[in-house]
Amino acid sequence: MRTTPLLYASAALPLLAASLALPASTAQAAPEAPAPLLYGELAPEGAFATAPPAGVWWSSTGSAPDYTGGTLKASVKAGTVNRWDAQVGRNGVALRAGALYTLSFDARSSVAASVRATVQQSGGAYEAPLARDVTLDPVSKRYQWTFRSTIDTVAGASAQITFQLGGQKAATDFTFDDVSLTTSTAREGFFVDPGSNARQWADAHPGDGRTGKIRDQIADRTTVKWFGGWNTDVQKDVDSYIDKATAAGQLPTLVAYNIPGRDCGGASGGGAADAEAYKKWMDGFVAGIAGRPALVVLEPDAVAQADVEGNCLTPEKREARFDMLWYANQHLDAQGPYVKTYIDAGNATWTLGARREDDPADKGIGLSDMADMLGRSGIHLADGVAVNVANYHSTDISDDYGRRLAARVEERLGVDTTWVVDTSRNGNGAYKIPGDADSGQVGFCNPPQRKLGSASQVGENGAAYYLWIKNPGDSDGRHADDARCPAEGPQYKAGDFSPEFAVRLVDGA
Structure with missing residues (x-):
């Protein structure tokens, strides 16, 4: 649950990222989301105090998003190969080329697991101005990065936040909370x-x-x-x-x-x-x-x-x-x-x-x-x-x-x-x-x-x-x-x- 303004939350891994040379996702297109938000908090339901409206957050893990306990939970079976083979995310994010944004979230996993957090195009080449790999464990930590967008979605297709969870060697449970994507005012x-x-x-x-x-x-x-x-x-x-x-x-x-x-x-x-x-x-x-x-x-x-x-x-x-x-x-x-x-x-x-x-x-x-x-x-x-x-x-x-x-x-x-x-x-x-x-x-x-x-x-x-x-x-x-x-x-x-x-x-x- 969100307890402090995210603009001032401490970062476990503070980094300034430009466009990163990491593989972009080629995952299945996510469901349509509401009209893109342009300014301020771009994921206003990210505290998950209540279940977001249908279609705002989505899952390709084989089961729908689980919001019990005021967090976003996802379970992934062993056997997937790529990170993007199992994901949870949010569509409907508008980005402007050259503008600065900050992604932050709390996360943990039932066992040690490497995942990828992205802000990327929702389709096409899935260009990702932010893509970061982190290793989660059973202790929840705060992650935060500021990046400059290399894509402009305002005039057309939107972007998305994704947590790419595939490629695990064992069945793993993931928990996310206080997900925030903000513009740098x-x-x-x-x-x-x-x-x-x-x-x-x-x-x-x-x-x-x-x-x-x-x-x-x-x-x-x-x-x-x-x-x-x-x-x-x-x-x-x-x-x-x-x-x-x-x-x-x-x-x-x-x-x-x-x-x-x-x-x-x-x-x-x-x-x-x-x-x-x-x-x-x-x-x-x-x-x-x-x-x-x-x-x-x-x-x-x-x-x-x-x-x-x-x-x-x-x-x-x-x-x-x-x-x-x-x-x-x-x-x-x-x-x-x-x-x-x-x-x-x-x-x-x-x-x-x-x-x-x-x-x-x-x-x-x-x-x-x-x-x-x-x-x-x-x-x-x-x-x-x-x-x-x-x-x-x-x-x-x-x-x-x-x-x-x-x-x-x-x-x-x-x-x-x-x-x-x-x-x-x-x-x-x-x-x-x-x-x-x-x-x-x-x-x-x-x-x-x-x-x-x-x-x-x-x-x-x-x-x-x-x-x-x-x-x-x-x-x-x-x-x-x-x-x-x-x-x-x-x-x-x-x-x-x-x-x-x-x-x-x-x-x-």
């Missing part, structure tokens, strides 16, 4: 939002001289979708978005942005009416994900704006906010190992970074304060924090903040965590008003001379990911009464798409 690529503001603008303005630049440099690289009160049926909308990502075999990034009192009533103000409404909304958001692979950035600004010093919340509303964030983390965590949640933790200026904790006059949020607030928000249930969301700090500065905050979270809370960085607009770093050494960085009103940062990718130096979180070209909003906002900045309200701002970000001018 980050390497599958990030899903590009087909309905982003930049895409809609580009589609609506085919003759505009800026369209090619906005389409190629922004719309084709926009890899996040924000969800909030504007979604009249958030469960349906999230489900639809993840369906599209799943069909593409890619990893979607979603932002949950509906906390009551959002943005302290500022340019991005709004949110659910109260805690009860928020939890109901979050229930729909989580149900739409339905355990499928996804990255979730949870409530930008919500934790930092709950700081005691100068915050916009009453003590009661502050406690309610921590409770709502805990609720969200708890329910996202319950979705399983393929849903990764990152709680927003401000940026390198707002939430420490340059702040001196030994300076009583410096009223910024300290690392310890932020760590404690994250603890009250359920950081131990999340996978990490998000930094620099909708801001402009360089990746180096943001990594430094993330690293220091992660160390403080571990020190104060005993929680091992990581971080993701919003790199959507940080190519030139943060903006400071020319000639004003005391201006600080201006990060909220479409400042000039900012530039696109690196596209979504796996992080470095401790960061889990570098992600485009704020959609480039979407306005920060205007603060007409704030002298730090450049007068020439685009006058679009928060969230609206500004082609002027988009082109500035492409050009860095």
